[in-house]
Amino acid sequence: MNIRGKPDEVKRVIRAGIKASRYIRTNRDGTIQFLMEWQRTDREIATGTYEYLSKAANDSGSLSENGFRLIIEEIKELARVSREVALSEVADLSILREVQKELGIKGN
Secondary structure, three states, X not given: OOHHHXXXXXXXXXXXXXXXXXXXXXXXXXXXXXXXHHHOOOHHHHHHHHHHHXXXXXXXXXXXXXXXXXXXXXXXXXXXXXXXXXXXXXXXXXXXXXXXXXXXXXXX
């Protein structure tokens, strides 16, 4: 079953993601501590991870097109893919837009 078959579940996950993004952006020390425990790593690596996450996270729950491009390019490199990958091939933002509308958030 694809995500369209469970829209309420997907919306709950998106709402949780929006809350997590807001927490990441407003609670640097708490996020770094969480990352250290979750990744079982030192503060330096957790801080680097935080810096990356904080640039990608925003209060609306979505990435900018540049943020998506960055992720796509990193995954292409890991997967050794050389062809161009359109955003529409990897992302369907329709359910996100519904949740943003329900929460009164203007999407990016």
